[in-house]
Amino acid sequence: MGSETHKSTFFTGAQRIPPDHDSPVKANLGQGAYRDGDGNPWILPSVRESRRLLQEQGLIHEYLPILGHAGFREAVARTVLGEELFSTKGSHVATCQSLSGTGALHLAGKLIARTNSPKPKVIITDPPYGNHFQVIKDVGLEYETFKYYDAATKSVDMASYRNMLQTVPPGSVILLHACAHNPTGCDPNKDEWREIGQIMKSRNLFPIFDAAYLGFNSGSVDEDAFSIRHFIGELNLEAAICVSYAKSMGLYGERVGAVLVHAASKDLALDCQSMLEQIQRSQVSNPPAFGAKTAHLILTDEKLKKQWSEDLLTMSGRIRTMRQKLYDALHEEGAPGTWEHLINQTGMFGFLGLSSQVVVELREKYHIYMADNSRISVAGLNDSNVKYVAASIAASVREEQGQK
Ligand SMILES: Cc1ncc(COP(=O)(O)O)c(C=O)c1O
Incomplete structure (x- = not known):
């Protein structure tokens, strides 16, 4: 609060929120x-080259459609699912370009809040990625946390994880980090992911994958997307995936991302996509174009894609x-x-x-x-x-x- 006192103000509920950053020193x-x-x-060499090509082609600055750049949306789905899974499940997946990973979670959260009555609780890891609380609250959902990390073994607390999955109400939403859990850096191994998926399927729990680090983690998107592909391809679970190209392409400030929603049928996927379109219209009208065009070229041009793979290995x-x-x-x-x-x-x-x-x-x-x-x-x-x-x-x- 400022030091001046105001007799009356429209903003009586306002308070000073502490800043969310450190000041840079040593x-x-x-x-x-x-x-x-x-x-x-x-600046990734793949991004530099993509920018050069875009410039050469003559950049225009028209609005994108509400759902975003169509080629980019398809390329994201192909890359995240992999070509094989995309060929069988692509038509069951709604896609909507978003303001990076944060915007994707907003869209997924709003969609879930609008399609479920009563609204499900969202389960978040403790320790959490701090912004998860804020986003989930902001979309009108409630959350609970579960103990994710065992400080004694400095690894994932699988006993606590299992217990949470087995006791939360059916229909609960589990907010998963697809890879590179932030902040602990500890992920379930592949067998543990299989077990987590199996319990989620048997208990009718809905996964949201926060996929902010695909490719950036191991250097391979295929490797980092294991949990997502397993849940959708092997277990046929409905799921939302919040994709970001902030880290993996170094496009932080361009806000490049997408939400993918795997639904039980093609029709449902189209329903969800139409709702995402409506939510997007009210939030940002249409998403930013430059970063999406840059990423689209990288994901679809063979030479650029190869360079991006090398860039991921470099980082x-x-x-x-x-x-x-x-x-x-x-x-x-x-x-x-x-x-x-x-x-x-x-x-x-x-x-x-x-x-x-x-x-x-x-x-x-x-x-x-x-x-x-x-x-x-x-x-x-x-x-x-x-x-x-x-x-x-x-x-x-x-x-x-x-x-x-
Ligand atoms: C776990 C996790 N999720 C989501 C994000 C969202 O990032 P952005 O909105 O820049 O894509 C981050 C960024 O630090 C993150 O660490």
């Missing part, structure tokens, strides 16, 4: 965006290398505790497992910024800062232990 490991080996944003490979380097440096510094979890985790984030006291110390004394739950963006590490980060973590943990 090592900014808080921001969820890829950085190259020099700590700079990276995921550098992140894996930095995980290893941080792990090695922590060992060299003799940082107390075990750090294997850092190399076992996947995706852009490393969940360090530090106390809040150490996180504050790292911020205030060493100017190393990370999320309050000690989640770092591994992509923020490079050869110039990794030793400094490891030495600072080691010193802070030692200091904390000395105080005990």
Whole structure:
């Protein structure tokens, strides 16, 4: 609230929401965006070439249709499902371009809120990706969390996961991270995904896949889409998939994404698509064009697609290398505790497992910024800062232990 007092205002319900970002200083490991080996944003060669081709073809700036770029929508469905599954299930899938992954979740959430009475609860992992709460609340759905992470083993708490799946009311919505769980970096393995899917099918639970990291995680979209393809292809589950090209194409600010909805029939898919169109019209009228055109070329031009595959390997490979380097440096510094979890985790984030006291110390004394739950963006590490980060973590943990 401001210091001035107002006698009357229309905005009596307004309050000051704390900002959702850190201020960048020595090592900014808080921001969820890829950085190259020099700590700079990276324009993917596939994106650079796609932009050049678009420019050459003569970019026009007309509106897209409400559902978005038709070629892009189809290319997303083909890429996420894979050609084989697309050939059998493509006609049962509604597609709508969205404002990146966040917009896709909004669309999916609104669709679910409008098509179900009573409205189902949405089950979110704890620890959560912070924005899930806000989006789910904003679309008018209620949520509950379940314990996803076992701090003792630093891995997915499958016992708690099973228990949640077996006890939530039928018809509940489970918000799954298709791969690279944010913030923990811990995913179920393939057998665990099979088991999760089986229980969800038998208990009539609905999956929303937050698919913000397809391809970015392992370097292969096919590998990262395993859970999605298994649920749809093998189990024939209805599902929503929220796709983002923010990370995997580095198109963060262009807001390129799509929601896919796999429905039980072709007719239902068309119904859902018409509702998505109506929701989109009221929210943004029509989605932004430039990023969708850029991504469309990459997903459909053989040469560009091949380059994108290489770009995914470049990004995921550098992140894996930095995980290893941080792990090695922590060992060299003799940082107390075990750090294997850092190399076992996947995706852009490393969940360090530090106390809040150490996180504050790292911020205030060493100017190393990370999320309050000690989640770092591994992509923020490079050869110039990794030793400094490891030495600072080691010193802070030692200091904390000395105080005990
Ligand atoms: C788990 C998860 N979901 C969704 C998003 C949404 O990102 P965007 O809206 O930029 O695609 C992010 C981004 O950090 C994320 O980590």
